Amino acid sequence: MPKPREQQVSIEETPYYHCVSRCVRRAFLCGTDSSTGECYEHRRGWLENRLLELPHIFAIQIAAYAIMSNHYHVVLYVDAEASKRWTDEDVIERWHSLFKGNLLSQRFIRGDELTKADLARLHIYITEWRSRLTDISWFMRVLNESIAREANQEDDCTGRFWEGRFKSQALLDEAALAACMAYVDLNPVRARMAKTPEASEHTSIKARADKAKAVQAPNHLYQQPKELLPFAGNPRQNMPKGIAMKLTDYLELVDATGRIIRDDKRGSIPERSAKILDRLGLDEERWLAMTQHFEKSFGTFAGNEVKLRSICERLNYQRPPGLNRCKTAFG
Structure with a gap:
């Protein structure tokens, strides 16, 4: 039986959460239903627009997202302060x-x-x-209910549009966050909906790449997309709020990873991007495995053993779930 949501979330331990919501109907959330020929592509715009509106209301920001045919992924940052x-x-x-x-x-x-x-x-x-307004469950509820109402009205029907419960994974450290964001951003590439990350519609990686191409200093906080949590640069004292990595480094790493995945052949991560993996404590093999299978590789929590034990103690788990998987991935 799934744990209550309050036993899966601890903002004191981590503000980052990967959430996935899937459509329960046979009809697609977006894309084209091959059995009927009906095109629902316009619903991607509904979902993306609503997703990017809610951070103006909630104390929750978007780190990454990807809208697929019958589900979507989003990495949320809870800004309790x-x-x-x-x-x-x-x-x-x-x-x-x-x-x-x-x-x-x-x-x-x-x-x-x-x-x-x-x-x-x-x-x-x-x-x-x-x-x-700082609760990921309420954020997802508001998002999903608004889309369900529009879809039901368009389909002239009633009933559930989404599965009853969205999936959430707590991202406990920088390595887990980076791997999960790359996994989300590369979803369309793995699904062969796009050849490269920057060409994938309705994703955070496209929004970041488009903005980076249009400005002179893409790593500057104020020259990144306002609707997304910014990359704040490499870890240092007195860091501003944001993801602890340079935006350009992340874009290069995701691009290199996407090319290896898309080409269906064994490749290698360029030396510059490999240095980022070294700082995260990951090798190329583990990085590629996680960016292709992150959701399936981890349950409620993803991160190193110390962080995993800490959050489980705070949430009164008798034993840390997925301990061996986290040791293998982040050890």
Whole structure:
């Protein structure tokens, strides 16, 4: 039986989570249904637009994503500190952009006078909403429900559109994060939907590559796509918020990996990119294995043994799940 979601998430241990949601129907989420000839390609735009809108509401950012024919992948970064800086009014306005709220929150926004009891009760709601706006389950719920409603309306039917439960994997260290992001970004290449990562539509790697080609300093935080969590450069003291790697290094590494996968022949990672793997503590063989089979290779957690034991202790697991797999991959 799957563990409750709260037993799979610990923001104190890691803010990064790989989530996958799959369509439950025989009809495709996107692409063309070969049995009926119906084309659902436009739904990729629905999903991508909604996915990139939600970080403006939630304290959650997008590190990577790929929208496939009957499922999608997204790597989320939970920015719990950002939500703590929101005022009560910020929280209410963000929540109201998703839901109606309640009578008290509506009166507060209108500027009506509230009693002390009303304000105390409203504060309870605000605390709950602030928590939900940093919760990956609520993020995925809002995303999936909005797409399901549009698809059901278009298909003139009712019922489930998605599987009942999305899959999540906690990414416990830098190596797990890099391998998982590359796995997500290379999904269309492995599926032969695109020849190269930068040519794959509705993916984060294309958005990053397109932006990098159009600016003079692609590694600069403010010259990267605003809708995505930026690459902040190599690890150092007083690092800004972002992924601990240069964007150009990541693009080169993913490009080299994609060419090996796409060509169906044994290749090698260029020396410059191999140095990145050395810093991550990975060799080429393990990197290629993870970037092709990351989702299947790991269960709830992915990362080195120390981080795995730490998060399992915090979440009261009797024994670390997938310990041997993590030792093999990240040892």
